[in-house]
Amino acid sequence: MRSKPLARKLNQGSAEEAEPSRTPSEVEVRGGGGVWARDGGSVPRGTRYGPFTGKWVSEPLDSSYAWEVRVAGNRGYFDGTLEFSNWLKYVRSSDKPEEANLRAFLTAGQQVYYEAVLDVKGGEELILGPKEPLRPEIHENSKSGQSSLFFNFDEFSGATGEERSADRKHRPRFDVHKDPLGVSAKAGFSKMKWWEFTQGFV
Structure with a gap:
């Protein structure tokens, strides 16, 4: 039986792969709902938890346990409904941005x-802001002034593992150029003016 990775705390900027672990010692999932910083403990600003475990699907079983993801006009969901060891799915979100002390983000991976x-x-309580569709975050390459983001669009179409494996060599590549107005990062992929799409292979 294949073990599933559990979310764990990462140091800011860490590129470590996730490995099985328990809920971090400084937080607890409460029976009444939500995830809380334990009494006598704290969660410092910049602390990262993850990854959120789930399955890529075209429609989630329960939208409260899923993240909608949008990339270049494609939409899919990362559904954690059946991931019972995924404590991150119990973090609640608020409709009021000012109540948030956490943010969710999607990596290029x-x-x-x-x-x-x-x-x-x-x-x-650990609280996310309003639950909005996630888009990959872009980090500029300091040497070239450009960033490359690789994404497999089959993941968003609900393709099976076999279909994804067959097409793994053909992943669209986005070359991101500097945005003089600083708008594209905030707008995600909706502002294609600053984005040049090129077919690449990884």
């Missing part, structure tokens, strides 16, 4: 992580 945007004191 197609993984979802949570990051504390404020210090969370013991006894306080």
Whole structure:
């Protein structure tokens, strides 16, 4: 039986792969709902947890346990409904952005992580802001002034593992050029003016 990775705490900027672990010692999932910083503990700003474990699907079983992902006009869901060891899915979101102390983000490696945007004191609940579709975050290559983002669009179409394996060599590549107005990163892939699509292979 294949073991499934559980979310764990990562140091900011860490590129480590996830490995099985328990809920981090500084947080707890409460029976009444939500994830809380333990009394006497805290979650410092910049702390990252993840990855959020789940399955890529075209429609989620339960949208409250799933993230909608959009990339260049493609839409899919990362569904954690059946991942019972995924404690991150129990983090609640608020309709009020000012109540949020966590943010969710999608890496170019197609993984979802949570990051504390404020210090969370013991006894306080970890809260995400309004649940909006995720788009991959882009980080500029300091040497070239460009960033490349690789994404396999079959993941969003609900393709099976066999179909994805057969097409693994053909992944679209986006070359991202500097945006003089700083708009494209905020707008995601909806503003193609600053993005040049080229077919590449990885």
